[in-house]
Amino acid sequence: MRHIHKFGGSSLADADCYLKVAALVRRHCQKGDVVVVSASGDTTDHLLALTLDSLPALKAQQQALFKGIEGVDKVAQLSAALSADINAIEQALTDGITNSDWLVSFGEIWSARLLAALLDARFLDARDFLVIADGQVQPQSRERLQAIASDELTIVTGFIGADAQGETRTLGRNGSDYSATLVASFLEAASVTIWTDVSGIYTADPRKLEGAYTQNHLAGKVATELARLGSPVLHPRTLGPLDLTRQQLIIRCTFAPDEGGTRISTERANKNLASLTWRGDVYRCHAAEASSDIRAQAYAEEEGGAILYLPFAFGEQAEKLTLLALVGQGLDWQSPAGQALANVAQQGGLVHQAKGPEGLSLIAFVRELPAKSLLARLHDQLFAVGVVVLGVGNIGGCWLDGFAPRLKDRLRLYGLANSKKQLFSLNGIKPANWRNEFAKGGEPRFEGDLLEAFKKAPFAHLLLLDLTASKAVADQYPKFLNAGVHLVSANKQAGSAPLGEYDRLHVTLRQSGRRWFYNTTVGAGLPVQAAIRDLLGCGDDLEGVGGVFSGTLCWLFQNFDGTKPFSQLVKEAHAKGFTEPDPRDDLNGLDAARKLLILAREAGWRLELDNIHIDNLVPEHLRNISRDEFFARLDELDQPLLAALNQAKAKGKLLRYVGNLRQEEDGFRATVGLETLDATHPFANLTAGDNIFAIQSRYYRENPLIIRGPGAGPHVTAAGVQSDVIQLLSWLA
Structure with missing residues (x-):
């Protein structure tokens, strides 16, 4: 299938831009594709204001664009053609030109000619097929283009055509975009990509409102309504020629081509709201x-x-007046979004409010645009995700430092909390300065404060990052969900809770319509649960999981060779952030057991924590003392573990802490504990801190599916949290 690409004047502003566009065409186009171009930069403006005195400057400007051309012959040909055109223009100006369309057409001609030379592509003047009469494109244009279309990559002039007498005519404002969709319609192309200076259609004009972000997908009707109300990216005529049931329009950025863009098709978008727009x-x-x-x-x-x-x-x-509008699907003034728009419009002197066709827009006509701060708050109410981070230690701190800034356009960080204090700011907390703001503005935290903060938050969506290990926090998940809060958890407590609590949580999830992402509860950033869900979704049956589930215990036993006391290794792991705040939560095997339980439930196996046999490495007399006292008596672990190590060495084996879950004829066998392994065993030779998961299923019975990688540490866990946040944002989009 053919694809059409269109590059505007801002994408072709100078010689370097032409080289960038040529590289994009080589990357994204194939034989038979068509590239439609506008005039370079402000060339059209210069042509409209052209005089005999300014003609030499225009020629010099165009010649400067040739610097990227390789080959003396090509440059000579382009120079000769430009000189001929300049001579013709000079003669016309001398004679008193009567067709300004003919004059401005040179901008597109020069642009297409230059790009064709850069790409060794075919040059096609749109006047050879596009017939325009009284400002309207004539039906015979389709057959004329089909008759001269070829399998070559073709560069076509946008904006221009000709009347029945061959006189040059133009398509008016945004004419090159219109040219591109006309060509797509005539040639029945699969798609049109408009390359411009922004990364698609935003929730608001990003040049005027910080925090606006790109919409990945818009329904065709919504895009048409947005164009009707004055979108700076789309013109109403642009979508007209396309059959969006089988063609799509894509908006992408020439200068950030890897940022994606906005796809416009007949598919219904997942959400109702698309964009907040205004114009004077x-x-x-x-x-x-x-x-x-x-x-x-x-x-x-x-x-x-x-x-x-x-x-x-x-x-x-x-x-x-000024127009202030919200565009989307199924919109109504009585909805929360409509009432929020009306409240802000009142601040600008509301004259009249209207509803667009089919509920595609809500339009307020005001005497003056409301203050930027009010528009920003309205945008947050309509589109932003308000985020509270609970747990600002190793993982939380790493996420705030390294990952939160990457999502700043979509997220509003407005809450931070740990077990003792909290900070909430509806004006937002800057990730780059979160430590200072939390230290200076944090207040004592009391039970219930978090829920109240969510109830008062003026955001379209709410998200709690639970980066604690707290059972008390996990117990509040149903309340958070009922308050409209989405959850991303590194906290294993909810996933390993008693089955009654676990079932009630999932009922609340279904009833609330919220989402809970918890992939970092097992394997940090490794896609373990995702792999199991994919296998089950493909009709496979899980038969067992084995491996080293604790990155902490992996790190400890990979390094435990008898040259250092085990207690010293525990202190080192704690200092590196590899352990839970209380290392006993790793050493007692509960952390590994909870992970095993979470995986079992992911597979649909209804196990309780009591069904797992756990080898607790913490002696009974150290289990119920304070954390500080435990650290003081840590060396009491050394003797029994050294004895176990020496026994393994005597057999020529290695000591490892392993988990196993197997479905057997009489039920399930689930264990976590010390095992002696041969040096060649896959579980024995890991990088310190790694997890390894061997997943056996009906499809992967003889040769298990292996997932291996770092299973502990703040950076990989924070990266896993970020992945869950991105999944949520994709679901909300």
């Missing part, structure tokens, strides 16, 4: 006698059509 130079006009052509351009009307809201002044009593 809108007029309230008394227009009872307005023609049908004038009425067709109205944004809204009142008093039975006696008053129109138009993008231009009409009549003697036109009042200049």
